[in-house]
Amino acid sequence: MFNFINKWTESSLILKIVIGLIIGAILGVVVPQWEIIGFLGELFVSALKSIAPLLVFVLVSSAISKARSGIGDRFKTVIVLYLFSTFLSAVVAVFGSYLFPVTIHLSAASTATAPGGLGEVMSSMILGIFSNPIELLSEGQYLGILFWSIVFGIALKSVASDNTKEVLTDCADAVTKIVRGIIQFAPIGIMGLVFTSVSESGLGIFTQYGQLIALLVGCIAFVAFVTDPIISAVATRRNPYPLVFTCLRESGITAFFSRSSAANIPVNMQLCERLGLDRNFFSISIPLGSTINMEGAAVTITVMTLAVCHTMGIVVPLPVTLALCLISTLGACGASGVAGGSLLLIPMACSLFGIGVDVSMQAVAVGFIIGVIQDSCETALNSAGDALFSATAEYHDRMKRGEPVNYLGEFAK
Secondary structure, eight states, rough: HHHHEEEEESSSSHHHHHHHHHHHHHHHOOOOOOHHHHHHHHHHHHHHHHHHHHHHHHHHHHHHTOTTTTOOHHHHHHHHHHHHHHHHHHHHHHHHHHHSOOOOOOOOOOOOOOOOHHHHHHHHHHHHSSOHHHHHHHHTHHHHHHHOOOOHHHHHHHOOOOHHHHHHHHHHHHHHHHHHHTTTHHHHHHHHHHHHHHHHHHTTTHTTTHHHHHHHHHHHIIIIIIIHHHHHHHHHHHHHHHHHHHHHIIIIHHHHHOOOTTHHHHHHHHHHHHOOOOHHHHHHHHHHHHHHHHHHHHHHHHHHHHHHHHHTTTTOGGGGHHHHHHHHHHHHHHHGTTTTTGGGGGHHHHGGTTTTTHHHHHHHHHHTTTHHHHHHHHHHHHHHHHHHHHHHHHHHHHHHHHOOOOTGGGGGG
């Protein structure tokens, strides 16, 4: 048994995930009635979601309490990278929608409730931050968890003894070890997730909304393989693609199937450690990125809004789309605090063009239909970008200071 466990943990996780993916797809077609297989996927994601809030809290608190001076510039850099890349993603979606305009059939009804506007999104997000910390941990509200863990870490930094800080560090290491154990079951979990997607949706979704899916996936792919690498290259003055492909392979694949940035935080933590990044930095930048680095969400909001405009024959001047990009960026950053994520922010963006909620909510319904693909690609881009820009910010800071740069860490071997 121990030999089997050792061989399992030492073998390639990516290869095991690919095998699990293939097996899950085959079983989804052959025996779609075997719901127990899908339950394995739900169990895996549930386990990650359950431990991830605690991991974020102890990691960030520990990092802040023991943080050394001199890494503040990295946080400024990574925040700029997160926000700029999200805005640029919305710009890419605008040009994609103009080059390849698509229309959607607006007849489906939706019972979901959309936020009244950007003010409502931001106010609910701010009020959520100051909720009971215990409730935030139990509900997985990461923006609030991040805020209170920073406050707790700052307080510990000023009053706690070194022994107390070491205890918190040991707790963080223990939770991290638990997470790594859960990640070893990723191939089985992904097999279950793929089984559920194939057994429930089949292949018909590709034909019914093929053009819309192609546009969304095309814009997301352009951001992942063109704009994000350009941003990283400018910041690091290095060929960005080895880092980009590493982040997509190690983080994007698992995020694609789990469809949860929160569940993928532990995966990104492990990736950053293998990239040789400073734990004091990435233990904060990764949870922060899962909250404000929402490139995929900005693409979704922009593409779906312009699809509604094209369907209704509304001509949108190119300069006006700048306002849409700003709204998509700000709305995407607050998407994690809204039930339904980025899709329920589509009516807010549509209101910019005088489109009523009755119409725009039908676009939300379409979004839920294609969500098995849209949400997977969106989450993969968001999560891989968290690791990419964390690494980019640290490499940029080290180069500026004249420090040695361990580019790609152990992946460079």
